[in-house]
Amino acid sequence: DWDKEPCGKEVTVSTKLYKDAKDFYESVDESLHDDTVMYEVYSVSSQSEPGKLNWGLTVMHPVKVNGECNMTRGHFHENMDCEEYYWCSKGTGLLMLMDEEGKCWCEKMYEGSLHHIRSDWAHRLINTGDTYLKVVACWPADAGHDYARIEHSGFTYRVYCEGKDIIVKERRTN
Ligand code: PAN
Ligand code: ZN
Secondary structure, rough: OOOOOOOOOEEEEEEEHHHHHEEEEEEOOOOOOOOOEEEEEEEEEEOOOOOOOEEEEEEOOOOOEOOOEOOOEEEEEOOOOOOOEEHHHHOOEEEEOOOOOOOEEEEEEEOEEEEEOOOOEEEEEEOOOOOOEEEEEEEEEEOOEEEEHHHHHOOOOOEEEOOEEEEEEOOOOO
């Protein structure tokens, strides 16, 4: 009776399509279908209680939007005491971070890279490669996601790919 199945919690998947991600990008790419899959998040969520954990796997597709690299919406945690770990299991990308003063920077992501996201840092994944970027995350169940704050004062950089080069530009539009 030692060979029990692991965990057993239900994994749910949520899919972000291009039509729901259009306003993340500088411009609309007419060559992309509205139903193009941008990313999927497989997750296990607990009741929102201190001490409980959520787990997630984000799969970023190798899509470019007029040369701009595929990215997650990005967020601060609603509960600003909640930090997070990201671990890259496949692909190459950038983890864009921003503090509350609007200072923005990136950490390189590659297979096996581990990232600690402070509780007061906004965070966004960016797939800079031409393969899937897969990132495993673990965060407190009572963290919550504050997307509105990013919409009002967004990340100050945009990331583009031109051939093998990654180009980071200061953003002009929201
Ligand atoms: C991650 C993110 C996931 C999708 O699980 O929620 O990568 O990104 P957006 O939620 O910004 O669309 C996480 O950071 N959880 O806290
Ligand atoms: Zn988060």
